[in-house]
Amino acid sequence: MKTIFNIFACISITVIGHTQSRLLTDFDGDLKPDTTFIDTLQSKIVCALSSQGFKRIESKALGQASSRTGLILTKRGFQLYTNQGRTGWSAEFKYQRRFKKIRLIGMARYELVNGQLGGGNSSINLLVNEYVGSWTIYDYQKKNLVKMPTVRLKMTMSKVFLDTFGYDVYYGYAKKCAETAGEQARQFHNSK
Secondary structure, eight states: OHHHHHHHHHHHHHHHHHHTTOEEEOSSSSSSOEEEEEETTTTEEEEEOGGGTTOEEEOOOOSOOOTTEEEEEOSSSEEEEEEOSSEEEEEEEEEETTTTEEEEEEEEEEEEEETTTEEEEEEEETTTTEEEEEEEEEETTTTEEEEOOOEEEEOOOOOOBGGGOSHHHHHHHHHHHHHHHHHHHHHHHHTO
């Protein structure tokens, strides 16, 4: 009986934790609280802005949302995060009055691979189109990880709003990031 109670308690805590993942704050500046949450059944971000009559605004599919996917408030808006143990990513959104929409303003990702492959992190500020990447790679001659110089470069992506954001947007960024890190690794290995 005690085991059944413990299982029920764990399930209740999990359900309560998911229902509290709603963000209630004024994103659009009209001094009325707006609502943002993750629809875990459809794997989408859902936002309802008071200035738009609480009409449901949905992102495209995020891929597989899990218990390691959530929303947090930021100074400028909110952030979607997904942590998958050794890898993870996040996307930051802000309401822009000029467009009367919630816009993607930045993304970040990390990989903690292993001692023979390396890993690192990167981010992109989409307001100024600046990419910053910090990676380590495995040096086959020295048989250890080597920290590569931090990469800072312009990386342009088209404007993305909440209703056009989905896993494909993140994947496009991750692909560009991997190409940049791969080129840096090739240059390192070719210089030896």
